[in-house]
Amino acid sequence: MSDLAQAPDIEDLDSFRYRLRDWLKENMPPADPRRAPFRRMSDEEELALVAYHRELQRRLYDGGFAGIIFAKEYGGAGLTPAHQEVLNEEIVGYEYPARFQVPTFSPCASVIYEFGTDEQKRRHIPAILRGEEIWMQFLSEPGGGSDVAGAQTTAIRDGDEWVINGSKIWTTGAWWSDWGLCLARTNWDVPKHRGLSVFMLKIHQPGIDVHRIEMLNGSKEFCQEFMTDLRIPDSDRIGEVDGGWTVGTRWMYHEKSLGISHYFIRPVGSMRGANLGGPTPLGVARQAGRLDDPVARQLVGEAHTLQLAGQEATARIARGMASRKLSDQAAGISRILAGVLNTRLATINYELAGASAVAWDEQDQPLGDLGVEFLMRQARQIGGGTVEMSRNGVSERLLGMPRETRRDNDVAFREVPRSAPSR
């Protein structure tokens, strides 16, 4: 694809870069350095931020810089991954619609782009590029754990419509989002991967109840949706009936490849695993008054080591995957490291904070936050697919070790054991 950059009808990279640079200066606000990526917000603040990011997305669209690699006929810029890389470099230092790059542009828009009909794409891709549609993945289910293909949400055909019942969970901000890409079971009498279909559905409509989940640190970013006799037209189905795992396989690929995807804006230096987005360990040690404590200095040095290790490993793997020296399965390595290293970083911060991590004066709230984040530390090894699944993936698919025995491959999904026999 990179050869296209040389094609006569495609703007060359340098020209694109200078045009973009000028445009950004004119049109996009400089990044607010005080904006911590993971800062806790009130609902009002969050809604305001989402509205602001919709507006930023609209500006990009109006400037011709939305959806760089999406075709022009669907409202994109019709350019190449190399152009997206240029944008990723140039946008550093500017505000951008960070709030819904993922999962709206990928995996959602990229799945629609790959599997949608022309009509489906015309209906949704331009709206997404204009910031009008924010998408969520209706993928995980309560009780489903890491086994997304074991979806039990059921869609039953009724004429030109489908009737959906079931529940999805771990959707980030479904309460302020517009559409969901939903994996549902359309056939219980075939093995599990052969009875799935994918649907697009409006989130805020009768038949869907959105419930916000409180995490142990007080965050309510995740939602659970309950679908009760939800009716959607067959025209909102993506891909074949019962062929949903064909879609799902690419969907999973896009989800695992966020670190190297060109479907969305990923400012250089913002890669997953690069840092916690929180206070630096040096800053924590200073606030805890422990910079002269040799034991604390060991922790600060270790923390910085792990941050650089995660960063360099992720960069290496992204380069290797991009150049095809490494298989796509190597993405699992970044995920393992992000989980393991960030867990240790959360622990180091907690140790540095000392007693203030568990009982603190008001002015020590930043140290208290570290205690609460320590309680949450395993989220780094759970969210976005557990490290255990990545360890399976790396050992089996990257290193070719024998796969785990599965008891659900060759039987009708209906027959698969789903819980302990009642006693």
Place this chain on the structure above:
Amino acid sequence: MSDLAQAPDIEDLDSFRYRLRDWLKENMPPADPRRAPFRRMSDEEELALVAYHRELQRRLYDGGFAGIIFAKEYGGAGLTPAHQEVLNEEIVGYEYPARFQVPTFSPCASVIYEFGTDEQKRRHIPAILRGEEIWMQFLSEPGGGSDVAGAQTTAIRDGDEWVINGSKIWTTGAWWSDWGLCLARTNWDVPKHRGLSVFMLKIHQPGIDVHRIEMLNGSKEFCQEFMTDLRIPDSDRIGEVDGGWTVGTRWMYHEKSLGISHYFIRPVGSMRGANLGGPTPLGVARQAGRLDDPVARQLVGEAHTLQLAGQEATARIARGMASRKLSDQAAGISRILAGVLNTRLATINYELAGASAVAWDEQDQPLGDLGVEFLMRQARQIGGGTVEMSRNGVSERLLGMPRETRRDNDVAFREVPRSAPSR
């Protein structure tokens, strides 16, 4: 059995204790505090020590204190486990024949005692109690790993004799020992546990070649034996032909229960996992000149913590098993902790020793030794059965989790895959 202690014909514990105490004072030399349990010895020193311990064993026998729970007709004292506990307490502070308590008395003598014919027991038990026969386990095989029942050493019947071919490994000090208890395959056409038999064999005889294995730290304590057309009489078979796993199951039980066994002398406080037997971390920190270094002090404190943790866990489990509050499978917990904690202790010592652990002046040999022991640290998780096998045992047999799939249970042993198909 403990009721027996009250029986009229058995000496009561207090009387036994005072008689033993007096006898020890008269007959046994005080323990040499300079004798480090794991000190490296020259071959000459080792042979001298073995001869000395044979002599100590003979003294115990002559005093009537050898084989406390073995029946009098086989040369034992005919007393109870409670008497053995008294001996374990009273012998603290004295030299004793530590060099061949294990495996001579258990598992070897205890297996012979349980499964031997009267004639076999009369032939060997008194000789063992007199210090005349030192026994080894011919159990593990090269390439056999943790799967002792997968023995490939083969015994073929020839009239009243058996012809044995194969190799055994990890026998401690076979070069100075007398007899081996050998698990061999007598039938390849039945599943693996059903084609084994157990034999007693003299180690130093034609047909057995004893090879000493050099470990990476220079130790040559372990041996490998090559048996080539070794002929032994059928009268040296223990248990039924092809019924060797009945014997083997108890054999394994005795091996795992060394921490609570009463077949041998286990002075109080000497339990496995209690300590490394090497220098204390405090001593290492002092020799490395780092007692004022707060980072080193953390390591010393951590090391002492782990030593006490291992000690108290082992004591708790031994108490629990003795009182039947814990199942025998709990022994696996002690083994896991001994492995994991001692590995960390070896690492701490290495860290405390600093550069002197890898390049040292002659007078810093103790610090250099810690570097070499660090290279060997995994031996703590390998020797005596790997921690991985113990983790299987604890999760499956203690906690009741589903067993690992085995591909060797229901097929003729001949058909079991033993290595990767050649490519």
Place this chain on the structure above:
Amino acid sequence: MKLELSPEQAFFAGTTRQFLDDKVPTSLLRELRNDPAGFDREFWRQGADLGWTSLLVTEDDGGGSVSGEGVCDLALVAFEFGRYAAPGPLTTANVVTAAVARSGTAEQKAGLLPDLMSGARIGSWAYAEPRPFERLGTVSLQATRRDGRYVLSGHKAPVESAVEAEVFLVTAAAEAGGLTQFVIPADTPGVSVTPMRTLDMTRRYGHVVFDEAAVPDSAVLGEPGAAGDDVERQLQIALVIQLAEMTGAMDRGMEITTEWLFNRYSFGRPLASYQALKHRFADMKSYLEAANGLADAAAQHVQDESARAGEYVSAGKSFLGEYALQVLHECVQFHGGIGVTFEHDLHLYLRRAVLDAQLYGTVADHRDRLTSILESREQLHV
């Protein structure tokens, strides 16, 4: 918890367990998170009736243990507190009660013990100090002699249940060196309390400022300038409670997780059938047994006032402060996303263990202290 309890101890532990089971379901713990006190005084008085606050007081002084070994009995209660993440100032109340019983004058005992043991008044130990005096054992709060009284100046934080407490046991630096302790009413002029924030659901802490607070001689507990041994004893009692509580929290976390692993299926198999999880769980079980062993041994040494009591409580804290948290975090990991929700119970036990890990000395504090203990013991033997 000990494998073998006497029938009396088993009954006592069972009573506490049943009481907590009835009174503090996890739904109540969630409600209490916004409660300023974090516990109900009537609940506490009922617990006191069960013996929670009188185990370290002799029968002559109106208390009484169950087994004759009050510290071991108290550890049984603390273990259950961990298993239920129970509300109530078990640690600090027992420390104050034991301190008064141990070193109080007849007048102090008569004036304080009945209320402290009944739960009518709550005593709290003002010992730890805020930065830069946060390291275990640092006491900067000054007790200065002036006009026939002592004047206390300095900060204490975190102090458990500081807002609720009616009585403070204050550990202060004496003018001529050494430590002096005082038992004073919480409303002594010059003493002010600011509530702190905490991650536990029900425990509460305060920052207590002593601004030239004048107290009479009758407030002195024990010998002025010579309270070092008393303070060490108090610390040991607090640590025994923490160790048992953390072990109980681990135990409950493992219990919840065991059930989950057996009942939860993934790819058609129970989670308990996955070897990677089985092996990690076997290690967790091993650490739990070591925790039990160390916590019990520490309780026994403190009960016996053995020469190794200080060593054992520090080793226990150094071990549990690391491994209890590691094990509970693994429990969370095995649960996946649900394990980090507020709705799930696991975090209640994790919070309690994390809280205990950082108070009365961090793991680092106790490792350093252990090294000092080993050094001084070695000097004795040379």
Place this chain on the structure above:
Amino acid sequence: MKLELSPEQAFFAGTTRQFLDDKVPTSLLRELRNDPAGFDREFWRQGADLGWTSLLVTEDDGGGSVSGEGVCDLALVAFEFGRYAAPGPLTTANVVTAAVARSGTAEQKAGLLPDLMSGARIGSWAYAEPRPFERLGTVSLQATRRDGRYVLSGHKAPVESAVEAEVFLVTAAAEAGGLTQFVIPADTPGVSVTPMRTLDMTRRYGHVVFDEAAVPDSAVLGEPGAAGDDVERQLQIALVIQLAEMTGAMDRGMEITTEWLFNRYSFGRPLASYQALKHRFADMKSYLEAANGLADAAAQHVQDESARAGEYVSAGKSFLGEYALQVLHECVQFHGGIGVTFEHDLHLYLRRAVLDAQLYGTVADHRDRLTSILESREQLHV
């Protein structure tokens, strides 16, 4: 090692690999354990011919890199050294050669570089000092001005190949503060070498005593009292070599273990089918990739003399000094008993990684240094 090499680099690395494959089979390494030098001079000269010792010297001075980035090229050699646990003073010889090339006078260059590059003479850096000056960066060896010469007094240990070396690069404390470096013949009067013991099979170290060793002004390398930057550069080069070597050792250990896991059967199944091992191996693979990423990044920063070079080499050492050893120990564990025998190859790589981990600063040294680097960078930005 980098995923993308230029054709020249790939050829160069391949040549070194083939050469080591031919010359230093593991059976030879075992034989060399009792060899006083640990390597054969002819082997070393042949390696020098391949370019091992001239990559950091400009073409004008008779050297030359492969890719124009000599430090990165050298890291390729070091990676192979790790994979083969190869003999020869790669680290110290390159440090000395690079130092002379960087700061030497024309006369020093002419007198030393040809022999150092050809391997005819071996140079070794006398930098680290024995206790109590063992912490990274401590220089107590004094250079005192007397009678128009410098007099060197103090100890250096461990010094690599100290017995073999013909030339020492000595880092000394200047009288007026700062550091002064000297390049001197190993047989300078007052300089004596005692061989040390080591756990590596082929690397050798010595304890060098400077007993009022008098050296002329012409021995000074660079500016007297101002060698700090040179020393930092030398340290960075040594660390780049260590990082690549440790990564190579890990890589080879993993390779051996991969083969073992696939070929070895237990209970009728290959070890590679056991999930507990699969998961641990996935983590090991992840650490190996992180090691590669850090080692490569450190080489590039040092090549570029970037402001972050010091930070990256220290982070690399802090990471590899822990994780390379952890991974190699896991490799041993997966092998069981055979993995701790002298006969097996694994320990050769483990020894090399352990050696590297403790020299030119321990993990603890580099973590502390990293904190200092972060502090000073922050001060720059305030």
